[in-house]
Amino acid sequence: MTDLTIITKADLALPAEPLALRHYIDGAWRDSADGAVCERIAPSHGVTVSRAAMGGVAEADAAIAAARHAFDDGRWSRISGKDRATVLLRVADLIEENVERFALIETLETGKPITQARGEVGGAADLWRYAAALARTSHGDSHNTLGPDMLGVVLKEPIGVVSIITPWNFPFWILGQKLPFALGAGCTCVVKPSEMTPSTTALLAELLDQAGLPPGVCNIVLGYGDPVGSRMVTHDDVDMVTFTGSTAVGKKITALAAGTLKKVALELGGKNPQVIFPDADLDSAADAVTFGVYFNTGQCCNSSSRIIVHEDIADAFTARVVALSRQVAFGNPLNPDTQVGAIVTAAHQAKIDGYVRDAVAAGAEVCLGGGALSVPGLGHQFYQPTIVRGVTPDMAIAREEVFGPVLTVLTFRDAEEAIALTNDASYGLSAGVWSENVHTCLDFARRAAAGTVWTNTWMDGFPEIAFGGMKQSGQGREIGQYGFDEFLEVKSVVMRIGRTRAPWVRTGTGG
Incomplete structure (x- = not known):
């Protein structure tokens, strides 16, 4: 293998000890009720990188309940787009301040090169900023051509509680394609990262807290797809699931979600x-x-x-x-x-x-x-x-x-x-x-x-340009205006101006 260019030395030191990770539920950090933990071993260096709490149904239920309550009481869903954007912009600034810390842990958990991890983490800040812009500019439509006594208004409202399930290969970037857009739309969220790469998602909770995101608006549960992910997909109080991962798992999620007819968005495999x-x-x-x-x-x-x-x-x-x-x-x-x-x-x-x-x-x-x-x-x-x-x-x-x-x-x-x-x-x-x-x-x-x-190029991407697949590569879109709209419901409001409606029931016609 001497004809390959092989690099053995490192410019960065390994962390002194594993990172301890906990769930983030209703604005507080929690251990698992049963004390379960999971260690992630670096694929490149063989050292223990992180030791994460491993959740179960109890943690998933608590996170969903917190997100449901936070959505229903309007602490986030009914505030102005400006106020939501302000928080998202603070998160973007904090991400940029923590690029080195997040990139190191992501490199060790995934095995990807440090320069690519830095690009992923730093680039995610731009996704948060673009989502903030959409939060301020999102709007519905009005129809004033329905006649002199009618006015129609089309509203765009947040869909509700969103379960976000992310993969191990781009844990921070793919979270950035989902979470800020859901939050910008006014949704509340429950997030489950891959059990193999939980750290940068868990660390993001610190930044959300510092940025002033209200408790319960974003909850993070660490654990396996079964039971945590399954519960997030089937729970009655979840209105939408967005998942990135394999096509096989995407099909299972679609089947599980069918019981409650919740919306499902999937970004799956490719053979490009x-x-x-x-x-x-x-x-x-x-x-x-x-x-x-x-x-x-x-x-x-x-x-x-x-x-x-x-x-x-x-x-x-x-x-x-x-x-x-x-x-x-x-x-x-x-x-x-x-x-x-x-x-x-x-x-x-x-x-x-x-x-x-x-x-x-x-x-x-x-x-x-x-x-x-x-x-x-x-x-x-x-x-x-x-x-x-x-x-x-x-x-x-x-x-x-x-x-x-x-x-x-x-x-x-x-x-x-x-x-x-x-x-x-x-x-x-x-x-x-x-x-x-x-x-x-x-x-x-x-x-x-x-x-x-x-x-005449490959893999150039921008927050403004929607991303998603056809056929068995998924359904729905991420990022861009189309990705933002995935987290919105459309409601039509039809209004009659004045007492102009002719009665349907005729009175005084009895013989």
């Missing part, structure tokens, strides 16, 4: 293609492909885990990506030069490797990587940057979400075949196209079955 036409800027495309597959160690729903390359340039383009991949800095996530860190768990690493082995057994060729790697001083929980070519569309590695630093290469002959391969998937989260011909790009963008289409 980048299509490269021969007239593309191939240097830029190769760099974007390399970034897209290795960012966050490939543990990203938006990972461009498959490329679809025109057959005339496939060999040369793949060689470019292989050459760039050898230069990607791989190893110790506490070094700011590292670009690819550790895999979140040993079990997940074995799953990634299984996809690669099965592809090889089916006739595919590994042209880089293809196995786990030990990094001196850090252990075995790393997977090599891997590129697999000779892949056919029927292989599992081309159809299923590998969720690791593994790129598959498919080829196409013309635009029709490129579109067919793009849409030949159960997922529809994102897609990309590379061509200097604007007509090619626009045609692809309109025909690709994906919630986001990037042209």
Whole structure:
């Protein structure tokens, strides 16, 4: 493995002791009623990072009751948008003041590189600020063309109590795509982070408290999906569930929530293609492909885990990506030069490797990587940057979400075949196209079955632009105006002006 760029040294020291985490319910920090705790071991360094209280039904019920009471008494839902925005802006400022503290703990819990953790935490402040802007500018409609004696008003009101369930791969960023928008809309919330990465969510409670968020408006319960998440999904007092995670779990949440017909928003998996036409800027495309597959160690729903390359340039383009991949800095996530860190768990690493082995057994060729790697001083929980070519569309590695630093290469002959391969998937989260011909790009963008289409770029995102998937990549949208509207109910108010309504029941007509 000497042809890979491996970094072993770190510029940051490990914490002296594990972080102790508790639930945050009705404005107070609580231990679990049964005293249960869970330790998170750093996938990169093997040390205990955090020791978190593990909740159950009792904690979930207490958090839901606090959120329900806080919503119903109007302490948050009925105050002005200006007052809500003021609190959200304070939270954004406090996030920026705590970037280093939050980024270090997130790097250790997830295994992602420290520079990416800093970008995630710092960037989340912008989500809070944008949600604050929407809180002040949200409005309904009026209809004064219904006749001289009628006026119609359409109100947008907060949906109520929202259960927020977040994943382990971007724990702070994805929370930022949900929580400030729900709060900005006037909802109250119960949050459950992944049991593998609870720390930055639990630490956020300190910032919410400092910013002046009223007790009960946001409650955080630590624990497993069962029982905590299940209770948050099925409870009668919860009006909406928003979840980011695997498609399999999203389907279970939809089934569980059906009993109360509560609203469900889901951001799920992806098998995202980048299509490269021969007239593309191939240097830029190769760099974007390399970034897209290795960012966050490939543990990203938006990972461009498959490329679809025109057959005339496939060999040369793949060689470019292989050459760039050898230069990607791989190893110790506490070094700011590292670009690819550790895999979140040993079990997940074995799953990634299984996809690669099965592809090889089916006739595919590994042209880089293809196995786990030990990094001196850090252990075995790393997977090599891997590129697999000779892949056919029927292989599992081309159809299923590998969720690791593994790129598959498919080829196409013309635009029709490129579109067919793009849409030949159960997922529809994102897609990309590379061509200097604007007509090619626009045609692809309109025909690709994906919630986001990037042209001549990859994974550029903004708080203003909605994000979400088609098909089995989810339902609903996050961020942007559309994401904000997910947390609102629409109510129509129809008013008659004056006593102009003719009586329906006629009196004095008896014979």
